[in-house]
Amino acid sequence: MRWMMLFIAVFWMATGPADARGAENCTVCHRVTLTGKHGGLSCLSCHGNEARPSPDPASFAGKATGCTGCHRGYEGMAGHVMATRSSERDFVQRTYGRHDPAFFAKNCGECHVRSCLDCHGGNGHRVARPHDSACLACHKGYFTGAEFAGRAPREEHGRYQRGVEFQGEPFLKMLPDVHFEKGLGCAACHDMASFLSGRKSARGCTDCHRPDRKVLEHRIAAHLEKMECYACHSAWAPQEYGTFYLRFIDSTLQNQYRLRNNDGEYVKSVYLKTQDAPPLGVNAAGRVSPVRPEFIAYFTEIRGDNVSGAENRLLAAEWRAFFPHTVRRGTPLCDGCHDNRRRFLLEKPEERIYRLREDGMSLDSFWDRTGQRMVNGSFLEEKRYREMSARTPAYTKGYVEKWKSLVNRVDSSSSR
Template sequence: MVAAHAELVQAHAHLTAGAACQDCHDHVVSGVHAKLGCRECHGVAGNVADPTTIDNNAVGCTGCHEQAERIFDHAMSTRVAEQEFCQRSWSQADPQFFDTNCMGCHVTSCLDCHGEGHAIDRPDTETCLQCHNGYFVGWDFSGRAPREDSVRYQRGEQNHEQHYLKMRPDVHSEVGMDCGDCHTMESLQAGQVVASRCIDCHDPDPTVIEHSVAAHLDNMECVSCHAAWSAQEYGTFYIKTTDSSNRNYFRVRQTNDQYVKSSYLKRQNSPILGLNERGRVSPIRPQFIAYYSEIENNQPVGDENRLLAAEWKAYTPHTIRRGTVMCDSCHNEPRRFMLQPEEKRIYRPDRDGLGLSSFWRPEGQLIVNGSFYPLERFQRMSRRDRNYAELYVRKWQTFLKKDETSSAPQ
């Protein structure tokens, strides 16, 4: 930085008083900064070449946008959680794993989100999706889910050079809201995940049957019922190849020249439920169930498909709809709560040598920001007492009334 500063000072040393930037530079400023002079961002002496970068704490931006530099302390820039997960998993086998596979998206400049340097603008949802795509939360808001890794499924529509499954978008997306309506700059600078929660805008309607149950409102996050679907990946395999022609046998989408990646199973259905850090029922999904293999000179190095971590996270699917699932999609549905009975298993990762008896049982797995739902609590909520039966009948009656209306003669 010091050397770059000195070069700029020297480059401008010959200028006389009254010299205009446009005498040498042909940049045209547009957008919200169109009326600003060059020196207001680039310094009085023109000694700030890039006023937006993390290297100088965005010195050209913070003169007007106070505390804007705090965005560089946010998870979008530090990627601390991802780095810590890699240290617990794939980096045990390859210390360079994060640098090789995970450095594509992290904020290093205000321009990463705010457009070209001389055409600053407010980011919209598509700007956010430059990074928040694939398995990361964000794609789902617009009704996009990751496809299987096999090349046979790499077809159909694309977004940011990735094929996706077309799913039902979030209702907030359908009415024209952008990410920034809930994830404001002020909240990001403060290190918060979100500025507004559901109840900041919505009052639960007590006439809705589900809202009439106190346990629902007291113990559950709204998204537990209102998330229409959740992108889930079970078993994420990274295979490192060195001087190995059999890399070509892996018919999957290539990520870089060192690794190929595939998954055991991807699903896009109702989210699995657990408890978040607040102790409330919340959607959960695998952060990654991480497997590692290495091939050198077409021969395996060490054990294949080593299970390095099986970690889940409580999270918020951006797939909100007005309606909800039926009562028995949770009550007396054990797999929804990671309590799948052994006799009900269809997928058997244990028989494939993958170290887990089931992806939907807690043994050998953990939630990093919460806990799995206790069996005793699930058994209590699955007792179909008189109150449950009455509400269940009322719920079905609401459907019948809608059918009567829809079938009425015009």
């Protein structure tokens, strides 16, 4: 009996109640090692009460109390749009969700932040600052981000699913943003403080750059006062025109659609994808900005071997002003904006290549604003377009100066 009591005493000395470090009892069973800046913390610093420890202290479902206990002020991330995806949910609710209330869960549930560890490391015992790859796990494809590194989304059809891959998905290799080429990452412009304050970025272009008066475009007051810098300096942007979802119910026809990820009841396809310079509109700040469809959404339901209801129902034709992360030093020539109706969704009928109504699409043109709307700004007024396209003496003078600068640059480069 005496030896038994001695054994119990030694055991409790080794594994007794948690001391200031609070980790002894945990590590008897849980063989884990903390590394990085959290390496010196006790287990209960994050997991809470030893009697009822939190199994996932970084989860937003539990308000990430294991993290916000020390990182004060970041409680709001659980309610940030990256976690709630409120804008995406609202769009689905008023479009595809009218026909299938479970549409979001079936097609849109993968990319949203559920935990601090989604960005700061999937293993909670090796917490680290987010790397760009954590951002691009969600900001890829048609969602702003991947183009920063020169990656454009490929077509959904299986024949286009080839070439180089990133995070398991093939992409088109395009010209990257000049800031990416210089080694800057996402965190150079985006930080937690800006997200929590409702801003998308902590820095704007002019925080680092100043207009150069030697550059013709920078000497035009209207450019600096009425346009975003990236309206001219965005080299390209992914654009998706006509986003189709086909829903198959008790149908064998789905097998005929050889598309990627068509194992469920839905098949997604797109009428047209482009990667050229995006159209222009006016953003919520009243400045000319790149815009793109988000989304021109169509829906077809197929039951058995027949279409149920109308085919290719247009559920929304919505555009959004945005910032393509494809900044380059060069800019379009004057005619790229001042004599380009299509770029402002003012395409003339006689100039149309795509005949959408003849294809059963219920829109005259993707580049005609009729029947479409801007959700975070407005389309440029036609009167304003006519004014900016007038061939005034000032415009003609600038136009000639621009071309002379290009010709002289070619001459000097050829004379060597």
